[in-house]
Amino acid sequence: MIQIPRGTYDVMPEDSGVWQKIEEVARETCALFNYKEIRTPIFESTDLFQRGVGDTTDIVQKEMYNFTDRGERRLTLRPEGTASVVRAFVEHKLYGDPQQPVKLYYIGPMFRYERPQSGRNRQFTQFGAEALGSKDPAIDAEMIALALTFYRKLGLKKLKLVLNSLGDPESRKAHRDALINHFKPSIGEFCSDCQERLEKNPLRILDCKKDHGHPLMATAPSIIDYLTDEARDYFEQVKLTLDAIGITYELDPTLVRGLDYYNHTTFEIMGATGSAISTLAGGGRYNGLVSELGGPETAGVGFALSIERLLIALESEGITLQTGNQLDCYLAAIGAEAEKKAAVLLHQLRQNGIRADKDYLGRKVKGQFKAADREQAAYVLVIGDEELANGQANVKNMTDGSQERVAFDEVSTYLKNKINH
Incomplete structure (x- = not known):
């Protein structure tokens, strides 16, 4: 693998x-x-x-x-x-x-x-x-x-x-000369990187991770004194x-x-x-x-x-960011005809700026509701034979459990009024 x-x-x-x-x-x-x-x-x-x-x-x-x-x-x-x-x-x-x-x-x-x-x-x-x-x-x-x-x-x-x-530059040069004079007598005690940097760029010695505990580090000349x-x-x-x-x-x-x-x-x-x-x-x-x-x-x-x-x-610090990636609406369809209607409504919802999805695995209604929970959907729109006959979807608020019947051609407007992005 x-x-x-x-x-x-x-x-x-x-x-x-x-x-x-x-x-x-x-x-x-x-x-x-x-x-x-x-x-x-x-x-x-x-x-x-x-x-x-x-x-x-x-x-x-x-x-x-x-x-x-x-x-x-x-x-x-x-x-x-x-x-x-x-x-x-x-x-x-x-x-x-x-x-x-x-x-x-x-x-x-x-x-x-x-x-x-x-x-x-x-x-x-x-x-x-x-x-x-x-x-x-x-x-x-x-x-x-x-x-x-x-x-x-x-x-x-x-x-x-x-x-x-x-x-x-003038400050840096004066400080550079002071660092060389400070480290040079004992540079053999430092790592090979620091030894190489002594003449090229002694300021880099102060940033060394290997030798940061060396006593000369604590007493090194401060740039502040050379400004x-x-x-x-x-x-x-x-x-x-x-x-x-x-x-x-x-x-x-x-x-x-x-x-x-x-x-x-x-x-x-x-x-x-x-x-x-x-x-x-x-x-x-x-x-x-x-x-x-x-x-x-x-x-x-x-x-x-x-x-x-x-x-x-x-x-x-125990901070959890609110990402706003949850679904607005999940469509639960029961039966072949309901699946067709759900596909149409799903496209309409998305075209109206509503974050929506539906089942694509042929789950039963209970499984579709579980999927909606996993997606943290704010609403579930249920379509079955009865809803198709009445031309209305059953819209369930997943926060408080309340339900309303909403005409298919009004679902997008209804959800846009309910949801604040």
């Missing part, structure tokens, strides 16, 4: 309604903030992610699904969404759009080869947003507000926002905007995120996932990424979140 690949999963019909509800809330939230949807390819040039994500990151070094196609092109299943969005921004010259900043969002599958565990799969679904074309600190705060609004619209309450600044006056002022403006709109946060000078393109503001939103608190969403500013991918100097900021981790957080 052929089985599903490790690290992937099937979303079965009984669960897909929850996914649809989450995606609906994501789109509604983005509309409130005036973000428009963008859909990019699932695979892109490998070079896009090497340049965009950073060749010293775990994603590029260990986790990408790379392949060569029949034209000998090096391609990669996208491991994250920002690089693809920025590539599209540059390729379609959206930097020339008169409406700036360009505000975009996406929902779709991403792929990373890593050890599968709760909330971490090899194929996972991200919802993310990007704003390109503004250096205003207020839009950093807006991005954070968008993510928090989305979570709160779904009912999550156990949320914590964590902030840091990675500063401007230029300009970078410090920028971060203060972000915090002041968050204060003004009532969003609370904690500062964490060790927060660096796992992608090389970040500068200035970085943030994570933490939430309850089972007995632990883990990262639900993360993002920040990436002012140099557009030019790195061939476009003009353009500021950018964004975030991404995992739908899978969101589902765990919803379960942890």
Whole structure:
């Protein structure tokens, strides 16, 4: 028997309604903030992610699904969404759009080869947003507000926002030199990845999962101490905007995120996932990424979140989403002639926007009512010899058990008046 690949999963019909509800809330939230949807390819040039994500990151070094196609092109299943969005921004010259900043969002599958565990799969679904074309600190705060609004619209309450600044290029260089001086005397005690990153990108050492308990990690120089006056002022403006709109946060000078393109503001939103608190969403500013991918100097900021981790957080807080996938009406027919009439009425109901279905297995009436219960149908429309003779259906309200006779040509109007979608 052929089985599903490790690290992937099937979303079965009984669960897909929850996914649809989450995606609906994501789109509604983005509309409130005036973000428009963008859909990019699932695979892109490998070079896009090497340049965009950073060749010293775990994603590029260990986790990408790379392949060569029949034209000998090096391609990669996208491991994250920002690089693809920025590539599209540059390729379609959206930097020339008169409406700036360009505000975009996406929902779709991403792929990373890593050890599968709760909330971490090899194929996972991200919802993310990007704003390109503004250096205003207020839009950093807006991005954070968008993510928090989305979570709160779904009912999550156990949320914590964590902030840091990675500063401007001058700040980063000074901090880089300090990190090299700090780790270099004892770098032999660290893993081979950290040893390789010492000169290439020492900031990545702080994000190492193997050596996070090493004593030098706790005493590593903080980027906050190396911020230029300009970078410090920028971060203060972000915090002041968050204060003004009532969003609370904690500062964490060790927060660096796992992608090389970040500068200035970085943030994570933490939430309850089972007995632990883990990262639900993360993002920040990436002012140099557009030019790195061939476009003009353009500021950018964004975030991404995992739908899978969101589902765990919803379960942890005991939140059940109302999906609205229940049937409005189930048609129970008794006899061959009634079956024919049921087929006609079923089509009419559907054409009038009523979610309806009928039996296709030749069940007895009792079995048809059981099927209606399983579908959580609001009404059951019964048609038998008597109903055919009278030109009326027997409509049963499955909530209170009441029944009414309704003429066949009035059934659609009757149910539309009863049902609110």
